[in-house]
Amino acid sequence: MRGESTEALATLLEVATADPAGHWMSWAARWMLDDRFTSACAPGPVAAGVLSLEERIDFEAHRGLLDEVVSAVAHLAQAKGSGELALAALRMLRANGLAERAVDLTLRAEAVGRSYMTAVAVAGAMKAVGRLEDALGWFRTASERAPEDEACRMDIADLLADLGRNEEALAGYEDTLRRVPDHPWALPSALFGRAVFKDDHGAAEELEALAVVEPPNARAQQLADSLRASGLRPPAGEAYLDYLPRRTEALLNLLRQLLEKHEGTQGPSSMRIHLDALEAPSAVAALTLQFGAKGWVVDLDLSVDPLQRPDPRLPRPRGWLRRTKFVLWKYEGVWPQPAVSPPPPAVRAAVVSLASRPFSLERWWEEARAAGAGLAETPVEQIAAALAHPVPPPPDSDSGDWVFAQQVAAALLVAQRPRGEDVLEDVLHGPMDWSCGAAALALAPRVCW
Numbered sequence: 001m002r003g004e005s006t007e008a009l010a011t012l013l014e015v016a017t018a019d020p021a022g023h024w025m026s027w028a029a030r031w032m033l034d035d036r037f038t039s040a041c042a043p044g045p046v047a048a049g050v051l052s053l054e055e056r057i058d059f060e061a062h063r064g065l066l067d068e069v070v071s072a073v074a075h076l077a078q079a080k081g082s083g084e085l086a087l088a089a090l091r092m093l094r095a096n097g098l099a100e101r102a103v104d105l106t107l108r109a110e111a112v113g114r115s116y117m118t119a120v121a122v123a124g125a126m127k128a129v130g131r132l133e134d135a136l137g138w139f140r141t142a143s144e145r146a147p148e149d150e151a152c153r154m155d156i157a158d159l160l161a162d163l164g165r166n167e168e169a170l171a172g173y174e175d176t177l178r179r180v181p182d183h184p185w186a187l188p189s190a191l192f193g194r195a196v197f198k199d200d201h202g203a204a205e206e207l208e209a210l211a212v213v214e215p216p217n218a219r220a221q222q223l224a225d226s227l228r229a230s231g232l233r234p235p236a237g238e239a240y241l242d243y244l245p246r247r248t249e250a251l252l253n254l255l256r257q258l259l260e261k262h263e264g265t266q267g268p269s270s271m272r273i274h275l276d277a278l279e280a281p282s283a284v285a286a287l288t289l290q291f292g293a294k295g296w297v298v299d300l301d302l303s304v305d306p307l308q309r310p311d312p313r314l315p316r317p318r319g320w321l322r323r324t325k326f327v328l329w330k331y332e333g334v335w336p337q338p339a340v341s342p343p344p345p346a347v348r349a350a351v352v353s354l355a356s357r358p359f360s361l362e363r364w365w366e367e368a369r370a371a372g373a374g375l376a377e378t379p380v381e382q383i384a385a386a387l388a389h390p391v392p393p394p395p396d397s398d399s400g401d402w403v404f405a406q407q408v409a410a411a412l413l414v415a416q417r418p419r420g421e422d423v424l425e426d427v428l429h430g431p432m433d434w435s436c437g438a439a440a441l442a443l444a445p446r447v448c449w
Contacts, residue, residue: 007045030072043082066096070105077109083117085109090124099128116146123155132163150176154185161189162257164250165276166197188220195227199245204233240441241361244408247400247434249283250275255290255399267296275304278312281329281336282403282434285390290399293392304334312432318425326381326426328388328435336431338388340381347378347413351386354409355402356394364412365445372416380417386410387427387435404434411435411442 070089077085086109090102102125110118123138136159143152157172170193176186188210194203204227210217211224227233239245254273262268284302291298310316313331315324330339343351350371354364375383387410393402411427414420427439 043076043080043085046076047082047084047088066092070098070101074105074108077105078112081109081111081113081115081118083109083113083115083119083121086118086121087124090121090128094128099125103129103131116142116149116152119145120152120155127159132159135159136163150180150183150186154189157186157189161193164248164253166193166248166253169193170197184217185219188217188223191220192223192227195233196246197248199239199243242359244359244401244405246398247283247286247404249279249400251279251283251287252400255287259290259294262296267291267294268298270299270301272301273303275302276306277308278304278334278432280433281388281431282390282407283400284336285388286399286403289390289392289403293395293399302334307334315431316429318429324426324429326384326423327430328384328427329431329433331431338385340385340388342389343382343385344378347375347383347386347410348389348391350375350413351406351409352391354412355405359405359408361441361445364409365415368409368412369416372413375413380414380419380423383410383417384414384423384427386413387438404438407435407438408441411438415442415445 070092073085073089073092076082077089086102086106089105090099093099093102093105103122106118106121106125110122112118119138119142123135123142126132126135126138136156139152139155139159143149143156146152153172153176157169157176160166160169160172170190173186173190173193176183177190180186188207191203191207191210194200195207207220207224207227210220213220237243251273258268288300313329313334313336315327318324327339329336331337342348354367354371357364357367387407390403390406393399411424414423417423421443424439424443428436428443430436
């Protein structure tokens with residue numbers, strides 16, 4: 001009976017595909033809703049038949065047929081606890097702009113089946129409606145049920161990248177490469193991650209080479225194209241000597257996604273952002289500066305849990321007898337604000353002028369020395385205030401990279417002053433921020449040159 005029922009339904013679905021205007025699909029739906037039939041039906045071939053419907057029928061022209069099919073497949077998926085059928089229904093709903101309906105459908109199948117496939121189906125539904133953290137949890141559940149499945153590990157790593165958790169994503173790709181060195185998805189993904197997040201010029205070249213080998217690797221071609229189009233390809237030379245590395249915090253990855261998603265619009269009216277760790281005040285500044293530059297008015301709610309220890313919001317002591325006097329940032333809860341007044345216009349002009357030029361630490365040091373002559377009467381603390389008061393980015397500039405370039409420029413100007421080293425050491429021991437890195441970079445020439 002089982003084989004006959006399955007074969008009969010698969011045949012009926014095939015006929016319905018050829019004649020969607022007929023009554024064949026209604027007949028098939030009645031079978032799938034009949035518990036006597038479903039108990040004898042194997043879900044795999046039925047799922048294949050449903051996917052054939054999705055590929056070959058224009059459901060926009062047969063919306064009533066779509067509702068009938070999905071209702072029947074949902075019933076069968078729940079009755080059998082079938083991840084295959086739940087995934088087939090998800091694909092149909094997602095393709096027709098109805099992904100929200102798939103969440104409940106897949107959860108019902110999971111409640112019965114509790115299999116690898118049902119967990120994957122729930123994860124896919126969560127991802128389709130933008131619930132990425134929930135999707136990540138369900139992909140991890142699926143991976144626990146089938147630890148040998150590398151495809152699920154790739155889904156997890158991809159989601160981590162989408163969430164801006166780049167170090168974890170890269171670690172996931174490289175973990176798979178330790179078991180499968182030539183994995184067709186993990187290898188180009190890891191090379192892309194090393195190029196973008198580690199400024200690895202060699203990895204960028206390897207990715208370019210992988211994109212042109214035979215047989216073609218579609219993932220490598222896609223990522224190589226992205227690397228070229230986005231301007232993220234790391235330049236040759238030494239980071240912090242010949243170029244400033246790209247900022248890669250989760251907030252900035254989110255910002256880049258928002259800019260792409262809302263291009264040409266007024267942007268989101270409100271956002272709730274939850275972070276697993278407190279990020280740099282400068283990352284928040286880059287986010288809000290970019291919103292302002294785009295003319296977006298966004299009601300932003302920021303939460304962090306857990307908060308790191310030791311508390312990154314607090315200055316660190318400089319020794320038993322020396323406390324940190326000059327502090328750039330203060331906090332209201334987890335929301336950062338400058339703790340210093342804005343710098344004078346002349347300081348801002350000097351910082352923007354230097355930050356706008358191609359970076360070379362040696363060249364910027366000499367240019368900062370020359371520019372410092374025009375700020376000889378300005379207190380060093382007022383120059384340092386520019387570290388906490390960056391100006392908005394120019395059009396088509398990356399806000400995070402632009403903010404950090406201004407901070408490095410300001411720190412190099414501070415370093416030219418008689419008390420500059422002491423102020424920069426205060427910045428270095430202040431709340432954790434990109435400005436600490438800028439201060440360290442500006443102090444380096446005094447030690448190395």
